[in-house]
Amino acid sequence: MRQGTEWEPKLVGFLCKWCSYAGADLAGTSRKKYPANIRIIKVPCSGRVDPLFILKALRLGFDGVLVSGCHPGECHYQTGNYRARRRVAITKKFLEYVGIEPQRVQASWVSASEGGKFTEVVAEVTKGLKEIGPNQLFSQERQGDGTKAT
Template identity: 60%
Template sequence: MTETTNWEPKIIAFLCNWCSYAGADLAGVSRFQYPPNIRIVRVPCSGRVSENMIMSALKSGADGILVSGCHPGDCHYISGNYFARRRFALLSNLLDFIGIESGRVNFSWVSASEGEQFAEVVQSVTERVKALGPATRLVKKIDALETELLIA
């Protein structure tokens, strides 16, 4: 298949509206290049991102996940990212524990003024995910098409 040669990862990025999303905006306005592999989901706070969302993205075939919020101390809602930090620490350890490659699910802090840093984060996350190859673990597959081809 051509997939192996031309494969480009799809990375779902959950970005906090108040910082990383604005950081992505700034990167664009400032013309900092970053790989087009990310699909951005704007969330009100990194504390809003639940484990269900992350796992759901993995299940639906995301090759990588990036959750990015405000630096500790900078949360628009005072403490959202502090709670998120505890939750993500446990989640990323648990995913590692069951054998999900480290680097599939990434977390970062990027503020609204860090356009260049945002581009760097996306660059490095994309490189990591590329190095890992397409996601296979916890990716749900339905072979409707294959069955159809068999019939046809």
């Protein structure tokens, strides 16, 4: 962050290539504007997202994680999004119990035709992250700990 500029949250988005990624693409080709806070990673299916990815992103200092896949019943691989749903649900709830703000882990269903929804989701998630502030969960101020979160 440069001095004098306002803090902007960094959000990593794991988007399914069959739906949400195309949805983001559609938002772009439709000249729709969404916050530039999201860094998109294309995954072959939302079911590819291991909860480990979410933790790793938070460990690296990202302020939030968005997992986005196809609506229930629309998975290219039939069941990938159902599995993602269970995984993300327990991850979100469990992280809340451990003490991570639930706003940091977000999930959505965005189909390839929902460019508009994609911009809304990213805007909402970014707004939520601005409210809770920067991710300092894994920050280094602890005694004698020289870890670098990179």
